[in-house]
Amino acid sequence: MKPTKTYILDDQIGHILRKVSQRHTSIFTSEMPLDLTPTRFAAMAKLLEQGPLSQNELGRLTAMDIATIKGVVDRLRVRKLVESKKDPKDARRQLIKLTGKGEDVIQAAIPDALEVTKQTVDALTKAETKQLLKLLSKLL
Amino acid sequence: MKPTKTYILDDQIGHILRKVSQRHTSIFTSEMPLDLTPTRFAAMAKLLEQGPLSQNELGRLTAMDIATIKGVVDRLRVRKLVESKKDPKDARRQLIKLTGKGEDVIQAAIPDALEVTKQTVDALTKAETKQLLKLLSKLL
DNA sequence: TATATATGATTAGTATACAAACGACTAGAT
DNA sequence: ATCTAGTCGTTTGTATACTAATCATATATA
Known part of the structure; x- marks a missing residue:
C-alpha cells in the first residue's frame, strides 16, 4: 500500500x-500615517533614490510587473505625487518623476518606514536580523 | 540644516x-502541473489535514481573510474540488469539505508542492534552512 | 535600406488581499 | 425569556499581482 x-x-x-x-x-498600514501603501511607498522611495525613471524601469527596480507598476503609477498620478512626460530621447517611454508634493510626502514618510522595518524585526537581535537578511538574500 | x-x-x-x-x-506556478494556485492548494491541503471545516475556520488556518477565503472556496467549488453543506449544529456555518475529486487532486499535488519547497531553499544548506525557518517563525 | 528582434506601454482577464458595512445567528449573562 | 456581545457569512470597493494579447517605437544586422 x-x-x-x-x-x-x-x-x-x-x-x-x-x-x-x-x-x-499590517505593521506598515498601522504605522504609516499618510495615505501610502507599501507599493506606492516603494515606487516613490525608488524615484527619490534614483531620480526620474521610465515606468518599466521603475517597475523593474521595485520588483513590480509592468501591469502592476502601471496601476501604481496611475494612482500616484491621480494623487499628484508623481507626474509623467514623454522621454525626448525615446518616444515609447514615459518618464516618471516625483512632484514637489510627492517629494515632500516621501521625505516625511521615510522615518515612518524605517520604524516599520524596526518593528518588523523587533523579536530578533541585531545579529539575528543580519543573519535573516543574509539568508533571505540567498533565495533571490 | x-x-x-x-x-x-x-x-x-x-x-x-x-x-x-x-x-x-513563481516556482510554485512552474512546478505545479495541475490548475492550482498557492492559495487554492493551501486551502485543500488544510482540509486534507483537518477534515471538514467551516469557511471562516479554514480561512483562519490558512491565514486568509474572510473575504479572501470566500473567493478561494467559490473557485474551488466551481471546479468541484470542494463542496459545502449546512452545519447541523450551527445554522450560520457552511461546512466545507473536499470532494472525491478534490482529494485525488490534492494527494497528487503534494509531491509537487514538496518539490516547490525544496527548490525554494535550494541555495541553502539544511542547517541554513532550519535557521531561516526558525528566524522567520520568530517574526510571526 | 529592409527586416527581424527587442523594448515600452496599454488593456483585458483572473486571482489574491484587506477594510468596512451589513444581516443572520449563537451563547452567555441577567 | 430577553438582551447583548460575539461569530458566520456576504457584498462592495480599492489595491496589488501576473498572463497574454496588442500596438508603437528602437535598434541591430544582414
Whole structure:
C-alpha cells in the first residue's frame, strides 16, 4: 500500500513567508500615517533614490510587473505625487518623476518606514536580523 | 540644516520578503502541473489535514481573510474540488469539505508542492534552512 | 535600406488581499 | 425569556499581482 505523504502547511517556507509578509504589511498600514501603501511607498522611495525613471524601469527596480507598476503609477498620478512626460530621447517611454508634493510626502514618510522595518524585526537581535537578511538574500 | 535620512529600498526587510515570496510563487506556478494556485492548494491541503471545516475556520488556518477565503472556496467549488453543506449544529456555518475529486487532486499535488519547497531553499544548506525557518517563525 | 528582434506601454482577464458595512445567528449573562 | 456581545457569512470597493494579447517605437544586422 502506497503511504500518503504527510504535508503540514504550516511547516512550508512558502506559507511562512506569506504570513510574515502579511504581518509586515499590517505593521506598515498601522504605522504609516499618510495615505501610502507599501507599493506606492516603494515606487516613490525608488524615484527619490534614483531620480526620474521610465515606468518599466521603475517597475523593474521595485520588483513590480509592468501591469502592476502601471496601476501604481496611475494612482500616484491621480494623487499628484508623481507626474509623467514623454522621454525626448525615446518616444515609447514615459518618464516618471516625483512632484514637489510627492517629494515632500516621501521625505516625511521615510522615518515612518524605517520604524516599520524596526518593528518588523523587533523579536530578533541585531545579529539575528543580519543573519535573516543574509539568508533571505540567498533565495533571490 | 536637517539631514535627509537615507532609505535604501533594497535593504528593507519588507521589500526582500516581497521578492522572496514572488520567487516562491513563481516556482510554485512552474512546478505545479495541475490548475492550482498557492492559495487554492493551501486551502485543500488544510482540509486534507483537518477534515471538514467551516469557511471562516479554514480561512483562519490558512491565514486568509474572510473575504479572501470566500473567493478561494467559490473557485474551488466551481471546479468541484470542494463542496459545502449546512452545519447541523450551527445554522450560520457552511461546512466545507473536499470532494472525491478534490482529494485525488490534492494527494497528487503534494509531491509537487514538496518539490516547490525544496527548490525554494535550494541555495541553502539544511542547517541554513532550519535557521531561516526558525528566524522567520520568530517574526510571526 | 529592409527586416527581424527587442523594448515600452496599454488593456483585458483572473486571482489574491484587506477594510468596512451589513444581516443572520449563537451563547452567555441577567 | 430577553438582551447583548460575539461569530458566520456576504457584498462592495480599492489595491496589488501576473498572463497574454496588442500596438508603437528602437535598434541591430544582414
